[in-house]
Amino acid sequence: MEEKKSGFVTIIGKPNVGKSTLINKIIDRKVSIATHRKNTTRNQIRGIYNRENVQIVFIDTPGFLSEYKTKLNLEMQKRIKESLIGVDIILFLIPFWEKFDDDYLRKITLLNLGTEKNFPKKYCIITKIDLIKGDEGNELKELVQAIFQLNYFDKIIPISGLKNLNIDLLIEEIKSDLTDNIFHYSEKDFKGGSDQFYIQEIIREKILLYLNEEIPHNIFVQLKNISIKNKLISIEADIIVNRESLKRIVIGKEGIKIKQIGENARKEIEKYFENKKVFLNLIVKVKKDWENKDSIIKGI
Numbered sequence: 001m002e003e004k005k006s007g008f009v010t011i012i013g014k015p016n017v018g019k020s021t022l023i024n025k026i027i028d029r030k031v032s033i034a035t036h037r038k039n040t041t042r043n044q045i046r047g048i049y050n051r052e053n054v055q056i057v058f059i060d061t062p063g064f065l066s067e068y069k070t071k072l073n074l075e076m077q078k079r080i081k082e083s084l085i086g087v088d089i090i091l092f093l094i095p096f097w098e099k100f101d102d103d104y105l106r107k108i109t110l111l112n113l114g115t116e117k118n119f120p121k122k123y124c125i126i127t128k129i130d131l132i133k134g135d136e137g138n139e140l141k142e143l144v145q146a147i148f149q150l151n152y153f154d155k156i157i158p159i160s161g162l163k164n165l166n167i168d169l170l171i172e173e174i175k176s177d178l179t180d181n182i183f184h185y186s187e188k189d190f191k192g193g194s195d196q197f198y199i200q201e202i203i204r205e206k207i208l209l210y211l212n213e214e215i216p217h218n219i220f221v222q223l224k225n226i227s228i229k230n231k232l233i234s235i236e237a238d239i240i241v242n243r244e245s246l247k248r249i250v251i252g253k254e255g256i257k258i259k260q261i262g263e264n265a266r267k268e269i270e271k272y273f274e275n276k277k278v279f280l281n282l283i284v285k286v287k288k289d290w291e292n293k294d295s296i297i298k299g300i
């Protein structure tokens, strides 16, 4: 039997370079928010790629480096460096059309932790190569050459997360650099137990995405019913808030917020159920002081 391999990988890059698209393509399932909480010593785990003999844990790195020495940037640099401790591989993403100039280099050399030689491994991942048109092939070549000459990265891999180009290759390369031979997480850890739990977490996550981050602490999602008929999965869930004003915020002007939350949650639940069609009915209810009600707390 093949030897087990596992390790931690982080993805870093400017906004919009394709980080989320790549992670979502690779990972099997998002790790639940509840699992994050258990891992306070680790940084947030974004997702896990789990196969019989391989476990790759993707973690979030907070933001992107900036060299200007404002207090905020110094704090960010500190946090980013902390988040990289113990990581086996850093994937540094850059779209194929960008120039790898001195500014870029300064930014990435800030990542060099100066710990063990060759550790963590550093990959330069050139993204969005599906967008390359005939005469733009040279741009990619020039970028690869420039990166190669830096002699900084261990590997240079052009990919497209969106069009699934070279993703298998990337996974193979990651596997070949992993050295741990025990799995850090069990199935139970990242599957979070049940479908019900997952659906609730997905809805909660979307509420977090579309509303002010502070609000969801006062919001609770309760799955009421789930049924399957003619290949359609119908889900009814209540979003429980503790006051009327919050209900109005969740619903939004002319229902815009709840629509966004519902649509995005539905799409993700469909993915969770391997692209089966889902009908999602969300109802916002006010239950005063729900945070102190045992019957609700026990269900969380």
Ligand SMILES: Nc1nc2c(ncn2[C@@H]2O[C@H](COP(=O)(O)OP(=O)(O)OP(=O)(O)O)[C@@H](O)[C@H]2O)c(=O)[nH]1
Pocket: 013, 014, 015, 016, 017, 018, 019, 020, 021, 022, 127, 128, 129, 130, 131, 159, 160, 161, 162, 163
């Ligand atoms: N054509 C193409 N578009 C891509 C690819 N990867 C990502 N995109 C698009 O680029 C945009 C940004 O992608 P994200 O994956 O959200 O980028 P990100 O780096 O996570 O962005 P932030 O969350 O802002 O840091 C989206 O519109 C994606 O659909 C790719 O491989 N090819």
